[in-house]
Amino acid sequence: MSDVPAPAPAPTPGLVRRHHWIVRLTHWATVVLLAGMIASGLQIYEAYARFGNRDGPYFPSPFNDAQFPAWSRLGGWLAGALNWHFALMWPLVACGLLYLSYLVASGEWRALMFRPRDLRGAIEMQKYYLGLRKEHPRQGKHNPLQKLAYTFIVVLGVLAVLTGLAIYKPVQFGWLTWLFGGFQAARYWHFWAVWIFIGFTAVHVALVFLVDPASLRAMLTGWYRGRFPSHD
Amino acid sequence: MLHEIDRRAFVKLGLAGGAGALVAACGWDGGNAIRPDLLAVSRLNDWVGEKILFSPSRLARTYSPAERSRSLPSYFISATTPMLKDPRLWRLRVDGLVQRPLELSIEELMRMPRVTYTVKHHCVEGWSGIATWHGAPVSAVVERCVPLATARYIEFVSFDAGYSNGWDWASALHPQTILAYGMNDNPIPAAHGAPLRLYSPIKLGYKLTKYLVSMTFTDRRPGGYWEDQGYPWFAGL
Numbered sequence: 001m002s003d004v005p006a007p008a009p010a011p012t013p014g015l016v017r018r019h020h021w022i023v024r025l026t027h028w029a030t031v032v033l034l035a036g037m038i039a040s041g042l043q044i045y046e047a048y049a050r051f052g053n054r055d056g057p058y059f060p061s062p063f064n065d066a067q068f069p070a071w072s073r074l075g076g077w078l079a080g081a082l083n084w085h086f087a088l089m090w091p092l093v094a095c096g097l098l099y100l101s102y103l104v105a106s107g108e109w110r111a112l113m114f115r116p117r118d119l120r121g122a123i124e125m126q127k128y129y130l131g132l133r134k135e136h137p138r139q140g141k142h143n144p145l146q147k148l149a150y151t152f153i154v155v156l157g158v159l160a161v162l163t164g165l166a167i168y169k170p171v172q173f174g175w176l177t178w179l180f181g182g183f184q185a186a187r188y189w190h191f192w193a194v195w196i197f198i199g200f201t202a203v204h205v206a207l208v209f210l211v212d213p214a215s216l217r218a219m220l221t222g223w224y225r226g227r228f229p230s231h232d
Numbered sequence: 233m234l235h236e237i238d239r240r241a242f243v244k245l246g247l248a249g250g251a252g253a254l255v256a257a258c259g260w261d262g263g264n265a266i267r268p269d270l271l272a273v274s275r276l277n278d279w280v281g282e283k284i285l286f287s288p289s290r291l292a293r294t295y296s297p298a299e300r301s302r303s304l305p306s307y308f309i310s311a312t313t314p315m316l317k318d319p320r321l322w323r324l325r326v327d328g329l330v331q332r333p334l335e336l337s338i339e340e341l342m343r344m345p346r347v348t349y350t351v352k353h354h355c356v357e358g359w360s361g362i363a364t365w366h367g368a369p370v371s372a373v374v375e376r377c378v379p380l381a382t383a384r385y386i387e388f389v390s391f392d393a394g395y396s397n398g399w400d401w402a403s404a405l406h407p408q409t410i411l412a413y414g415m416n417d418n419p420i421p422a423a424h425g426a427p428l429r430l431y432s433p434i435k436l437g438y439k440l441t442k443y444l445v446s447m448t449f450t451d452r453r454p455g456g457y458w459e460d461q462g463y464p465w466f467a468g469l
Contacts, residue, residue, distance in 0.1 A: 183352065
């Protein structure tokens, strides 16, 4: 990464302000908090590693009776894991709300939310990634595929919170539990959210390093200088 | 200027990595440094659960007897199934901050208003099962013993190695909170808490004291067998 000392405090050519501190803070806090939620969740899961009433039938799952490795679990035992889970949920939800409030207040949601009109651009972008198109399509802050991914992950986050509520208070939020298909179904979707989060993170991190390593610095410092400046 | 930015970035990355390493420390329950904080948050969650989320009139969903689970797991703390030497001598003691302490036999409890419902049982472990329960509402006993104005909690004690639970007032008086003497159209089996157990579909299973011997009205929050070991105290659903 460029280490050239800037001669004057004037903006360095090519260096653009990319991420507000609220975005960077909530992004990295979410990384840590979500890791804690997943690790304590895997410990909680171990107490009854199936989905369905006690005598079945059980929901199809490759993780029936699975024991996850010790390094992936947090809490030591069920009570410890529950206490971690129900403590970390507060800052995690606060982060999510802060982030969404920022998107709305700043208007930045427009650069992030995937809308039907982004579909064409998404196809062009996919063509570029598949080598069917030489030129990188013009884009704003994010390309349409990124918009699709970031919109999807926000929806997944909301679903993870709602399915969590549905199994935390299945009587007080009975309508929510019902909406997800009952207590065990809500538990099932809450669990699957974990693997989608992990899959998303793997692809997300791979793309950062393979396609645009400069975006990592942007998420840390707020400043971006790389191959994909906004065309806006 | 750029040097400065990079240094800050480096520190941030280090912090994130450090926290990640903590999370990865296997089986970590917080240790002596963090466990008290986790328990403090658990108290806060009790408060949110009781004062904000809990509705004293919202009823848990009921099912038809045809939807009952074939079996419901049971557990107890004693080495063998707790059983009374002479069931005829058994009485439920009602005492503490009440005007009229009581000693109730099963026959007396059965003469009180009877509640029967088929509901889903939720274990803290994550399993669930449906069963039918028959019993007298705790509110009927409360009416009869006339608690003092200072009573805010009820402690339910068993003869299963001293297993006990403390209940908040509103949950205890919920219309679906009962002293159950029957399960699935029969007297409660020994495995499920005979002759009398606390039952309610609005709490996790570990709050539903089996093998009852007494209910004591108090002004101080009573602990409980699992609660004292770190499980959430309120445990309301």
